[in-house]
Amino acid sequence: MHIDTFAYSNRWRRVHPGEKAIFALCCLTAALLSRTVLIPLIIAALMAAMTIMGAGIPWRGYLRIAILPAAFLIWSCLALAVSFSGGELPLAHFPALQLDISFSRQGINQAELALARSLGATLSLLFLALTTPMTEIMGLLRSIGTPKLFIELMTITYRQIFIFLDMAGQIRAAQEARLGYASAGKAIRSMAGMAGNILLRTLTRARHNHQALLARGYGDELLFLSPRRNWSTPNLLAAGSAGIILIALALAIHS
Amino acid sequence: MTTAVIELQGVTFTYPGDIRALDNFTASFVRGRRTAVLGRNGSGKTTLFSLLNGLQRPQSGQILFDGRTIGYDRQSLLKLRQAVGMVFQDPDSQLFSACIYEDISFGPLNLGLPENEVRTRVERALTQMKLSGLENRPTHSLSFGQKKRACIAGVLAMQPQVLVLDEPFAGLDPVMAAEFSAILDELQRGGTTLIIATHDLDLAYAWADQVIVLQEGRLLADGAATEALVRPDVHAELGASPIVAEIAAVIALTGLDVYANGYLPRSRAELVKSIAAKTKGESTR
Incomplete structure (x- = not known):
């Protein structure tokens, strides 16, 4: 939920979401297209710098959010580097099991590249996620012609997440106040109770929501307009050209 | 002259399972007035409201808007x-969207x-409900009062003649309630008919011109707030009378005439003012 808070309160909140999206997507493309470690790492550094120094996201918060995908990446790249069929750098040997574990040069190279690329791509997306509120991203998706059903589902789901969390929090507090989580057994029983209760409440809520939509003339389509945003030509030029240069560099530099 | 904007004639509504929510109910809401609907839980207030806007259709009886029976086809409902x-x-x-502008x-x-017309109306509703500047904040970060105002803005943008509000003051602190009341006053000055449901007798007494009291799906009382709410049968049904009316009646027994010149204090502030004026008059005499 920190992501959401940052998205609404960063310095670049007022920048047109399209400009941020173009930049992030160009960087993402460049990171994925590059054949060397250098470009994706530059992109990762650039994105981190822009998110922290440009948009003003506190570095601690940034690190906390970025650490999760990064840890995941490192683990999976380790798996990529490890070989079971005689690599150049032996790690362990189990004669009884006829098992050789080693690093192979090729594997390491592959892992390095995969790590760099994914890091660049992840941080590009994180830049967009941390600087642009969900509603604006949805508005953007809508304006490029994403099917309406998707947008409607996203809009309603996103809103309901917070209502749901609120509801769950209240029930949990009420249970905790009556020692519902005092032991492991009780905790499981309380959780089960909460799940059942939430299901029932969700069904009632869905009925109420539907009634409220009908009361305002809901047909079979969720119609709404997003607030107007003005494009800024300098921003657009900067985002576009920086993105294209990075893509060009990614394509040009190899080995 | 008073004209009814919405009229219900012998309306009966039964939920599946033979639960009768409204039973041969007849009442009318006067254009430009403030009406408060009172009744205990389960007396049929919510059902009544959902009938007013065509969310439910009565099994028998009819509902008239502007003198014409309402239809239930798509166009009429819209x-x-x-x-x-x-x-x-x-x-x-x-509020279905995380962005109140969209909502x-x-x-x-x-x-x-x-x-273009929609955008103009959205802007106007935002200003009217004092929400300007909040349209870029996510709905889940707004206060309860702000969300409540956003709901009204969403309805006002449709420019309704009648505004039906279910418990509009519930959950608001006294300051927010006063602000909210001022907003309703302004809407009424603009010609909007206001109908609210409430459990707050004192509020109904002070706020409403007309009250409708429901008892188990039937009409118990329909009339001026100052008359209907002090009736013994209404007191018996609702379990209380407006405190201002009770105090004024007790004071009147002491000989201090707070009702002088046909003036009926309806709120605490009015009662205090009236008593202060009277006692001052007594002491200077």
């Missing part, structure tokens, strides 16, 4: 829902208005 705006008690069940634009778009 027209009725434009004219009779409905504000629900829980703002979270009404407010929903109603007018359903009326088939062009984009």
Whole structure:
């Protein structure tokens, strides 16, 4: 939920979401297209710098959010580097099991590249996620012609997440106040109770929501307009050209 | 002269399972007035409200809007829902988008208005409800009062003639309630008919011109707030009388005439003023 808070309160909140999206997507493309470690790492550094120094996201918060995908990446790249069929750098040997574990040069190279690329791509997306509120991203998706059903589902789901969390929090507090989580057994029983209760409440809520939509003339389509945003030509030029240069560099530099 | 904007004639509504929510119910709401609907839980208030805006259809009897029986085809319903705006008690069940601008634009778009007109109306509703500057904040970060105002803005943007509000003051602190009351006053000055459901007798006494009291799906009382709410049978049904009326009656027994010149104090402030004026008059005599 920190992501959401940052998205609404960063310095670049007022920048047109399209400009941020173009930049992030160009960087993402460049990171994925590059054949060397250098470009994706530059992109990762650039994105981190822009998110922290440009948009003003506190570095601690940034690190906390970025650490999760990064840890995941490192683990999976380790798996990529490890070989079971005689690599150049032996790690362990189990004669009884006829098992050789080693690093192979090729594997390491592959892992390095995969790590760099994914890091660049992840941080590009994180830049967009941390600087642009969900509603604006949805508005953007809508304006490029994403099917309406998707947008409607996203809009309603996103809103309901917070209502749901609120509801769950209240029930949990009420249970905790009556020692519902005092032991492991009780905790499981309380959780089960909460799940059942939430299901029932969700069904009632869905009925109420539907009634409220009908009361305002809901047909079979969720119609709404997003607030107007003005494009800024300098921003657009900067985002576009920086993105294209990075893509060009990614394509040009190899080995 | 008073004309009814909405009239219910012998309306009966039964929920599946033979639960009778309204039983041969007849009442009318006067144009431009403030009406408070009172009744105990389960007396049929919610059902009554959902009938006013065509969300439910009565099994028998008829409902008239502007003198004409309402229809239940798509076009008629759209027209009725434009004219009779409905504000629900829980703002979270009404606001469907995390962006209140989007939410407010929903109603007018359903009326088939062009984009520019919709945007103008959204802006106006935001200003009217004192929400300007909040349209870029996510709904879940707004206060309860702000969400409540956003709900009303979403209905106002449809420019209804009648505004139906379910428990509009519930959950508001006294300061927010006063602000909210001022907003309703302004709407009424603009010609909007206001109908609220409430459990707050004192509020109904001070606020409403007309009250309708329900008892188990039937009409118990319909009349001026100052008369209907002090009736013994209404007191017996609702379990209380407005405190201002009770105090004024007790004071009147002491000989201090707080009702002088046909002036009827309806709120605490008015009662205090009236007593102060009277006692001052007594002491200077």
